[in-house]
Amino acid sequence: MRRAVFPGTFDPITLGHVDIVKRALPLFDEIIIGIGINADKKTMFSLEERIQFIEKAFENEPGITVKSYSGLTANFCKGENAQFIVRGLRNSIDFAYEQPIAQANAKVNGVDSVFLISSPEYSHISSSIVRDIARHGGDYQELIP
Template structure:
């Protein structure tokens, strides 16, 4: 059984993320969506809320579950028996950023990273852009799964 981890901060989860997760679910026996804290970013949504929103977004996908990444990603992979990291790429800049991480993860644990190119219909969607649009009152419902726009807008209104 091949278990893949699809890691990210998912702040918030977007339709681009869901595209990668859905496609990964067809490739692997199980896909674990790992919601992590990225110390180089300031999150808008709390980790528990991101886990909940992601869980709702993937509820209809067999073989997909969502967990929090409590520490190092490679430690989670060891704990659950994952042998693959699943990452989406929107373009060359994503590849340039992801390749060193993939090589480090393989160096640390032997885990391989599989890159899935973004579908053109969602390649323009990035969590940072979604948050920026939402901060300025723009509509984001067509960029995120149901319930995410409301949660993000409520959080931004309270900050």
């Protein structure tokens, strides 16, 4: 069984995240959307809210599960018997950030990364932009599922 983890904070999940997961679905038997818990990171939405947002976005996709974790993503992958990490790349800055992490995960933990390039219509969307719009009372509904 080919199992992958799509890790992130998902604060909140965006249409860009949904696009990457839907495009990754044909590649894997199961995708675990792993919500990483980072005690140093202050989130806008609670863990429970983020889980609900994700479950609602993928309620008709049986190949997707949602779980939270703390610690290293590669350790979470091992615990879930996931051989792959899925990452979406919006631009070359994302690639430069993700490349050494992917290489370390492969070398040290035996977990390979699969990169999917963002669809052009979603490449401008990030959770931090959505949060900024929300904090200032703007309408961000067209950026989230």
